[in-house]
Amino acid sequence: AQSVTQLDSHVSVSEGTPVLLRCNYSSSYSPSLFWYVQHPNKGLQLLLKYTSAATLVKGINGFEAEFKKSETSFHLTKPSAHMSDAAEYFCVVSRYGGSQGNLIFGKGTKLSVKP
Amino acid sequence: DTAVSQTPKYLVTQMGNDKSIKCEQNLGHDTMYWYKQDSKKFLKIMFSYNNKELIINETVPNRFSPKSPDKAHLNLHINSLELGDSAVYFCASSQGGVGWKSPLHFGNGTRLTVT
Numbered sequence: 191a192q193s194v195t196q197l198d199s200h201v202s203v204s205e206g207t208p209v210l211l212r213c214n215y216s217s218s219y220s221p222s223l224f225w226y227v228q229h230p231n232k233g234l235q236l237l238l239k240y241t242s243a244a245t246l247v248k249g250i251n252g253f254e255a256e257f258k259k260s261e262t263s264f265h266l267t268k269p270s271a272h273m274s275d276a277a278e279y280f281c282v283v284s285r286y287g288g289s290q291g292n293l294i295f296g297k298g299t300k301l302s303v304k305p
Numbered sequence: 306d307t308a309v310s311q312t313p314k315y316l317v318t319q320m321g322n323d324k325s326i327k328c329e330q331n332l333g334h335d336t337m338y339w340y341k342q343d344s345k346k347f348l349k350i351m352f353s354y355n356n357k358e359l360i361i362n363e364t365v366p367n368r369f370s371p372k373s374p375d376k377a378h379l380n381l382h383i384n385s386l387e388l389g390d391s392a393v394y395f396c397a398s399s400q401g402g403v404g405w406k407s408p409l410h411f412g413n414g415t416r417l418t419v420t
Contacts, residue, residue, distance in 0.1 A: 228346075232413055232414075233309070233395055233397070234395070234409070235411070236408035292350060292361055293409075295347065295349070297347055298346045298347075
């Protein structure tokens with residue numbers, strides 16, 4: 191069965207410092223993994239996706255994530271946080287192979303950015 | 306020119322009432338979804354329609370009934386509302402029900418409060 195675990199419910203960083211949001215996954219087969227971002231009172235937006243191509247995936251707004259099979263991890267990083275990055279971030283695995291629609295969401299990590 | 310629009314944005318109602326949430330997408334996508342986000346921000350898929358045909362129907366009470374009059378619309382009707390139905394409901398769409406190449410596009414959510 192597929193599942194994702196976001197290791198931190200809340201991460202707080204200062205503006206201009208690096209961001210690390212951690213995600214571990216469990217999958218019966220080669221997973222498709224995604225990170226989505228949700229700003230307050232907004233719907234979710236896809237940041238990036240891993241679909242068995244390059245293990246280092248670049249997304250929008252300077253975010254990237256690295257797929258590490260040996261560690262079953264898909265951590266999200268950004269070199270320098272911006273105030274506008276403050277939001278809720280969800281690590282997501284596809285339930286059946288590559289299907290976008292049937293997704294399993296992690297419980298989210300709230301990112302706070304201090305000035 | 307919002308891509309996925311839901312109405313209403315807020316819905317406050319009493320237990321036992323029947324209510325509907327409407328969703329429309331103007332992206333030309335053929336697949337639409339309803340997701341439920343609980344108070345802890347946990348997101349779970351409820352339904353998925355592809356070309357007006359139900360393809361995902363998770364374990365939700367049969368008080369919830371989706372209706373897709375055409376592939377641009379997916380409405381959610383809820384009968385006999387209960388306190389536990391209070392949540393944020395997100396509509397989403399994508400091109401291709403099983404294709405991962407098309408990301409999900411989410412609406413901004415409908416916050417349902419049952420009193």
